Amino acid sequence: MMMNCVNLKIWLLNFVTLFSILSLSHGRPKHLEFRVRAVNLGGWLVTEGWMKPSLFDEISNKDFLDGTALQLKSVTTGKYLCAESGGGSIIVANRTAASGWETFRLWRINEDTFRFRVFNKQFVGLDGVNVVAVSNISTDSETFHIVKESDNSSRVRIKASNGHFLQAKTEELVSADVSGVSGWGNDDPTVFVMTIAARLQGEFQVTNGYGPTKAPQVMKEHWSSFIVENDFKLIGSNGLNAARIPVGWWIASDPTPPSPYVGGSLHALDNAFFWAQKYGLKIIIDIHAAPGSQNGFQHSASRDGSQEWGKTDESIHQTVRVIDFLTARYAKSPSFYAVELLNEPLAPGVTVEMLNKYFKLGYEAVRKHSLTAYVVLSNRLGPSQPKELFPLANGLARSVIDVHYYNIFDDVFENMTAQQNIDFIYNNRSSQLNNITTSNGPLTFVGEWVADWRVKNATKEDFQRFSKAQLDVFGRATFGWAYWALKNANKYWNLEWMIKNGYIKI
């Protein structure tokens, strides 16, 4: 029998009310269940591995990009230059081995002019002619030229802006007071043997490395060729239903972001939404680089490895404005699904207090524009508790906890066999995930994982079993999962390659 009109209206009203209540709570009715099977689109933000390797080729003097860590051994004392006490004092030349205090991080001013930053973050400068590391302010510091020996680039001189070369005058005194030099002999106190201890290769390094004239054109070329419409088509036709897209904070001031970043990232994100809609995909916007850097890694656009985000309220408010901007822009797109407020905050530099403050404000900024978007909160890397965000997340409807499960970075995986890695997924990862899965708390998201490991000589079948194990276990995450990444220089981190070659079946 047909329902009469009034009953139908009441029934509909009840249904709609019930539906809105359900959709605003954490859980969803079973028959509406949708789980994200996503791929990360590393490349929206350029970083080593997630861009064409040739992107670096044209940078002049590319040994010396921002953040390059130099160690300098005096040929006369046979010892390393060192910021005494790690910084805040003089530079000495009396250390027999090099690690933190003996490492100088570069800030690139142009291809042959640099500032040097020491362990405790001070910049190297001059006190008269003596070389010191006391200023916390970059502009109060000295700039230096690095002059390489023409036929041996590991032998260098360093020229200060007073026009004089640095010399290890004694083990305890480094000064900038030599003008005439000749030859590169081992008796010359102005000669140092340089070792590059570490490099950073993220978007800061690429854009500042190319400089304001060339960077815009290089980035434009990258955005128009690295991930294109056809990739969204491929995602949609291979069992995936979403993409997690990492972006940098400066996207909110596109097309004129602060130097060295260049305009165009917002247009690239607009394209992603357009293509996602065309192929029926959802998008998770992921703030991968927050102002000051939330983890010091190159992929959060740290200039020199330092981690400053969250130490000031301004860095938090600035990030909230980015969330507000992006949510306002995309809230009406049918592909807009979730906003991840901050990727991989690192403990102990980022504290739970900083995150609680930011996540609450970021959540409110999303809700100003969307009642339905999921808001993803990331667990911290480093020493932290798996449920430390629950007191906050429990009170936030449609919130999600993101965990990143890699069997590769931690040394516990060093000597594991293929089978042990697979068992680890079915046992340990499974209980870690269970541990954070609750019936009425936040949903769970394995926002990054990869079918790569430390196993040597693994067979294709090993990889297939390993990826299947992860799909089985991470498929139980109540929000879903996202593979890192669609395209990557390493084939196992390149989902496109993994799918095409039968290493993974979604």
Ligand SMILES: *[C@@H]1O[C@H](CO)[C@@H](O)[C@H](O)[C@H]1NC(C)=O
């Ligand atoms: C630099 O910063 C450190 C740590 O915040 C502080 O102790 C020191 O006084 C500062 N130095 C100067 C010269 O401002």
Ligand SMILES: *[C@@H]1O[C@H](CO)[C@@H](O)[C@H](O)[C@H]1NC(C)=O
């Ligand atoms: C370059 O200099 C380093 C440091 O003095 C030395 O060990 C190395 O043998 C030199 N290389 C060449 C090709 O001369």
Ligand SMILES: *[C@@H]1O[C@H](CO)[C@@H](O)[C@H](O)[C@H]1NC(C)=O
């Ligand atoms: C190096 O010289 C400084 C300054 O005189 C001194 O404080 C420090 O103990 C010396 N370090 C070594 C390892 O000799």
Ligand SMILES: *[C@@H]1O[C@H](CO)[C@@H](O)[C@H](O)[C@H]1NC(C)=O
């Ligand atoms: C892995 O094996 C090597 C060589 O036997 C050993 O030195 C290392 O400590 C082992 N690593 C772990 C985490 O057990």
Ligand SMILES: *[C@@H]1O[C@H](CO)[C@@H](O)[C@H](O)[C@H]1NC(C)=O
């Ligand atoms: C995995 O879990 C088992 C059982 O709880 C535990 O004994 C083992 O130490 C864990 N393995 C690692 C590598 O953490």
Ligand SMILES: *[C@@H]1O[C@H](CO)[C@@H](O)[C@H](O)[C@H]1NC(C)=O
């Ligand atoms: C489960 O969570 C508790 C509390 O946060 C933590 O102490 C414990 O180590 C976790 N266990 C696993 C297997 O992750």
Ligand SMILES: *[C@@H]1O[C@H](CO)[C@@H](O)[C@H](O)[C@H]1NC(C)=O
């Ligand atoms: C991997 O294979 C190479 C070449 O077949 C062999 O020399 C090496 O010992 C193998 N390594 C392991 C860990 O089995």
